Amino acid sequence: MGSLSALAGSSYLSSQIQWLVDQVVNNRVPESRAGCALAFGAIYSNVGGLAGGPILKTIVNILMSLATDQHPVVHFFAMAALAQVINAANLSYSPYVPNTLGMISNIYLLETHDPDGGSLGSVNLRGDLPAYQVICRILHALVGVLGPELQEPGKVRSLVFLLVHEFGEETDEGLAVEAIKCVQQFLMFAPAEADIPKLLGTFRMHLASTRRPLKVAAITALYQIVQRDAVLISKLGGNQLVEDLFGLLDDDPSLDGVRNVILSWLQQTAATLPSGWIDLCQRIMTRTAAQKRAAQAPARQATSGPAFNDDEGESLGAETSGGSTALSSRWRTQLFALNCLHSIVGAVADSGKTEHFNPVLARRAGLNDRQMLYSRVADLIRMAFSASAAQVMEVRLQGLIVLRDVIEVSFSNPR
Amino acid sequence: MFPQQTQEGQVQSLATLSSHTRSGKLERNPGRKQAVLANTITALRRSLVNAETSGAKARKGFGNQQVTDLIKSLLQVGFLDRDDSCETTDV
Numbered sequence: 474m475g476s477l478s479a480l481a482g483s484s485y486l487s488s489q490i491q492w493l494v495d496q497v498v499n500n501r502v503p504e505s506r507a508g509c510a511l512a513f514g515a516i517y518s519n520v521g522g523l524a525g526g527p528i529l530k531t532i533v534n535i536l537m538s539l540a541t542d543q544h545p546v547v548h549f550f551a552m553a554a555l556a557q558v559i560n561a562a563n564l565s566y567s568p569y570v571p572n573t574l575g576m577i578s579n580i581y582l583l584e585t586h587d588p589d590g591g592s593l594g595s596v597n598l599r600g601d602l603p604a605y606q607v608i609c610r611i612l613h614a615l616v617g618v619l620g621p622e623l624q625e626p627g628k629v630r631s632l633v634f635l636l637v638h639e640f641g642e643e644t645d646e647g648l649a650v651e652a653i654k655c656v657q658q659f660l661m662f663a664p665a666e667a668d669i670p671k672l673l674g675t676f677r678m679h680l681a682s683t684r685r686p687l688k689v690a691a692i693t694a695l696y697q698i699v700q701r702d703a704v705l706i707s708k709l710g711g712n713q714l715v716e717d718l719f720g721l722l723d724d725d726p727s728l729d730g731v732r733n734v735i736l737s738w739l740q741q742t743a744a745t746l747p748s749g750w751i752d753l754c755q756r757i758m759t760r761t762a763a764q765k766r767a768a769q770a771p772a773r774q775a776t777s778g779p780a781f782n783d784d785e786g787e788s789l790g791a792e793t794s795g796g797s798t799a800l801s802s803r804w805r806t807q808l809f810a811l812n813c814l815h816s817i818v819g820a821v822a823d824s825g826k827t828e829h830f831n832p833v834l835a836r837r838a839g840l841n842d843r844q845m846l847y848s849r850v851a852d853l854i855r856m857a858f859s860a861s862a863a864q865v866m867e868v869r870l871q872g873l874i875v876l877r878d879v880i881e882v883s884f885s886n887p888r
Numbered sequence: 889m890f891p892q893q894t895q896e897g898q899v900q901s902l903a904t905l906s907s908h909t910r911s912g913k914l915e916r917n918p919g920r921k922q923a924v925l926a927n928t929i930t931a932l933r934r935s936l937v938n939a940e941t942s943g944a945k946a947r948k949g950f951g952n953q954q955v956t957d958l959i960k961s962l963l964q965v966g967f968l969d970r971d972d973s974c975e976t977t978d979v
Contacts, residue, residue, distance in 0.1 A: 474963055476936035480950035489960065500968075508967055 475515030486520060490528050497535055503542075507550035510539050514554030518561040526565065532558060533569050537576050543585040545595050549602035552580075552611060559614035566618050573615060574632050577608050581639070588645070609640050609651035616658040623663040633659075634666065641675065646684050653679070653690040657697050664701065673698065673709050680721060688721070692730035699734050703741035712753055719757050719806060726805040735809075736816060743817045744824035748844045750817050751852060757810040758856055804865045811860055811871040814853060818878040821846050822885075830882065846882075853879050890931075891939035895952055902958035905931075909965055929966045932959060 478486050493509045500506065513532045517525045525532075536558065539551035559566050559573070566573075584590035586604040616623065616633060623630055637659055640652040653676075660667050672694075679691035699706050706714070715735065722731045743750050821829050828835040829846035842848050853875060860872025890898065905928050914921035939950055950956060 474967075476933070476940060477950065477956065477959055477963070480936065480939055481956040482951055484953075485956045485960070492960075492964065496967075505968060512967070 474512050475519035478516045479519040479521075483524065486516070486524070486528070489516065490531065494531065494535065497539065503544040503546045506539060506542070506544075507546045510536055510547070510551040510554045514557035517558045522562050522565045525562075529558075529562060529565060533566075533573075537573065540576065540580060541583075543591070545591070545598040545602045545604065548580075548586060549604055549607060552604065552607040556607060556610040556614050559611065559618060563618060566615075570615055570618055571629055573611065574629060574636075577611055578632060578636065581605070581608060581636070603645075603647055605640075605643070605645070605648050606651045609648060609655055612636055612640070613651070613655045613658050616655065616662065620662050623659070624665070630663075646682070646687050649679065650686050650690045653687075653694050657694050660694075660697060660701070669698065669702075669705060670709050673706070677710075677714065677717070680717060685725075689728070689730060692721075692728060692734060696730060696734045696737065699738045699741075703738045706738060707742055707746075712749070715753055716756070719810070722809060723803060723806045732809060735813065739813055739816055740820055743820040744826060746844070747817050747821050747829065747846045748849055750813065751849045754810045754814050754817075755852060755856060758807055758859070804863070804868055807860065807863070808865075808868050808871055811856070811868065811875055814856065814875050815871070815878055818846070818853070818875070818882060822882050850879060850883065890935035891942050891950070895955065898952075898955050899958065902955065902962070906958060906962055909962065925966055928962060932962060 474489060478489060490513075493512055497506060497509050500509075513536060517529070517532055522529075533555070536551050536555040540548050540555060542548045542551065555573070580586050586608075588599055588603060588605065591599055612633070616637075619629065619633065623633060637652070637655050640648060640655060643649060643652060656667070656672060660672075676691040676695050676698075679687050680695075682688055682691075695706075715738070718731050718735055721728055739750055828838055828840055832842070832845070832847055835842065835845050835847075857872045857876040857879065861869050861876065863869050863872065890901065893901070909921075909924055909928055914924060936950070950959075
């Protein structure tokens with residue numbers, strides 16, 4: 474229906490909308506009403522804001538009315554369609570923002586829309602169709618419509634703050650993911666109003682979650698904060714946050730967002746504090762080797778005691794496969810740490826701060842020797858050499874790249 | 889292929905689809921009726937998606953009143969069907 478509305482003329486559009494409105498009024502079947510709601514959303518998003526201008530008011534009124542329906546199928550899909558319409562309409566939706574905010578605030582308090590409330594007969598449906606998550610998506614879309622207006626004081630801003638805060642306090646994991654996306658949108662338009670230290674604490678807590686979508690959402694939000702103000706993150710999170718991020722990478726190397734966070738942070742702060750970053754990378758590389766020895770020690774102790782005749786374990790090669798898995802995830806962390814070293818040297822070289830390569834200049838400026846790059850060349854060479862002797866080819870190559878970087882900067886700064 | 893056909897061809901195809909979905913034989917076999925409806929809606933959906941990317945001529949074909957009326961009636965039949973998959977594809 475959405476595609477056909479975009480291709481056919483305006484007479485088709487108006488007749489189709491009229492038919493859908495008649496269905497909503499006359500047809501009491503919940504699935505049909507939900508379908509009508511979805512159709513409204515699809516039609517508006519396919520037709521676009523310009524051609525859909527005359528029908529926007531009708532669509533919004535009907536969807537807001539269906540959103541308060543008690544049946545979970547109807548109110549869930551009506552709100553999903555409303556979120557779709559708000560995203561498609563964007564600035565055209567501005568006149569309806571206060572009413573929509575009022576509606577979602579009321580719905581949030583209704584028992585019929587509560588996951589634990591409503592009738593017993595619709596419990597399973599409410600579990601499959603979580604209303605609060607879709608309310609959060611509507612809020613996310615509304616924040617996008619309001620944009621920089623969020624910085625102006627007023628009732629609308631207060632209500633948005635309150636709702637974002639309330640959703641952020643919810644314990645449900647699906648809702649927490651949506652709340653994080655809302656917060657990200659909020660940080661984009663009104664960063665001064667956000668309590669960054671508290672948010673950082675919340676995101677760090679979510680990093681430890683066993684649920685991957687929650688972890689990924691927290692990492693994406695952290696990336697946004699790091700992009701804005703890496704120095705603030707350094708003050709609030711410190712070395713422990715970086716080590717936690719490297720730990721995440723160790724557990725799950727497919728989390729590319731973690732690499733982006735660390736690299737962005739590094740690129741903004743390495744020129745000022747290369748020594749701190751080199752210490753961190755050194756700890757990561759030595760921790761990796763120490764962890765392996767610690768993991769192997771209990772395994773050796775277990776096998777030295779009375780051995781179980783575990784035929785299954787032996788035939789599946791469980792111990793050896795477990796060992797190789799631990800090795801493979803850790804070599805990736807080592808590789809990334811070496812990549813970070815390469816970025817650190819590059820960042821310092823590009824910064825134009827010659828005191829990092831010239832002890833005379835550094836002493837004249839009264840800078841601490843230990844903080845300068847020239848004092849860490851030995852550590853860089855040591856790490857590069859140990860990497861170039863690793864079992865994995867990629868680590869060896871990266872070790873050689875770091876060695877080449879050290880030689881190049883030393884050659885261009887002979888002192 | 890549907891967006892590339894002549895107007896007469898499109899009208900004829902849609903009329904055939906319409907008569908098949910309304911056939912009396914399907915009343916005795918609800919499973920077959922669902923399958924016919926689902927296939928019809930899926931075919932329409934793919935045609936519409938192709939038309940959006942095929943060029944002006946294909947899009948112009950869908951601007952014809954007769955064609956859109958026939959498609960509309962087919963979509964509305966699928967819409968009122970209780971099966972979720974038909975409704976979602978229909979939208």
